[in-house]
Amino acid sequence: MHTLISLCFSHYVEKARWALDHAQQPYVEHSYMPVFSTAAVAWASRGRGGAGDKVSSRFSSPYLITEDGTHIPESAAITCWADARSGGSLYPTEEVAELERRFHDRVGPHARRIVYFYAFQDVEVLGKMAERNVSPMQARAFRALYPGVSRFIASQLKVDEAGVERSKAVLEVEAAAVAERLSDGRPFLCGDQFTAADLTFSALFAPAVLISQEQGYGAHLPSLDEVPPGAQELMKRWRDSVAGRHVIRMYRDHRRTPVEG
Ligand SMILES: N[C@@H](CCC(=O)N[C@@H](CS)C(=O)NCC(=O)O)C(=O)O
DSSP states (O other): OEEEEEETTOHHHHHHHHHHHHTTOOEEEEEEOTTHHHHHHHHHTTTOOOOOBTTBOTTOSOEEEOTTSOEEESHHHHHHHHHHHTTOOSOOSHHHHHHHHHHHHHTHHHHHHHHHHHHTTOHHHHHHHHHHHSOHHHHHHHHHHHHHHHHHHHHHTTOSHHHHHHHHHHHHHHHHHHHHHHTTOOSBTTBSSOOHHHHHHHHHHGGGTTOOTTTTOSSOOOOGGGSOHHHHHHHHHHHHSHHHHHHHHHHHHHOOOOOOO
16 A cells, blocks of 8 residues: 655645556555645655655655655656556657646646635635545644745745736636647547546646536535635636536546545
8 A cells, every 4th residue: 555645635636646546556645734744745755855846845745655665756756657557558649748747837836826816815715625634633733823824825836916817827828728639529638548638637727627526536625605706706617618628527537536455
């Protein structure tokens, strides 16, 4: 049984969970809220962490420790590793890997900034997420630290009006590019086969359309009526877009549930 250290609601973590579930790899997930997850990765990696990249710190989640003790930071590396363990169907062409990198850099950080922007408008959004995803003790500690944690995240990720407007524009471009790809009637982003490109786009766009646990998201996200009105409007629109419908379909048809360990 592998161990996955996670920032519970993170979409990069969701990508890793999806890849592990797709490859039918059993794992136990240690779920944390922001900052707690950073500390947990620092602890598990004995201060080494991963390489870090332009969207995250060295101590970002997901962080996988395989059952033979190998440490694998980074969602793309975990996806590749899990895929190789199950016969390798997710990366049929170089185009898939290129799209995966593009979504990692352009969908992930912008969806995250938008979600935090709206979440910070109402303390209950993250407070409830803590209660639904982590232990009661950690949820209480998170609520106590919330003012400092939210200020820290907002400054680190430039969560402000101007940043959010830029992020919305980038996501519109990415959603339009996905729609353009699908416009010839192909069922998947790279043709006839479900690949890491579909998995990555779907996991990283999922919080922008609030995929529920019933639909397959591996953690509890708020429902549409629990988020501020501005977010409801935007997310409803994205749910109805070609890209949003693709994500919902990928969840319905290709998001396997975890295997028992
Ligand atoms: N490059 C990373 C990005 C992961 C990432 O950005 N994780 C965020 C959550 S969405 C995180 O753990 N942030 C806390 C930190 O960096 O300390 C990956 O693909 O695994």
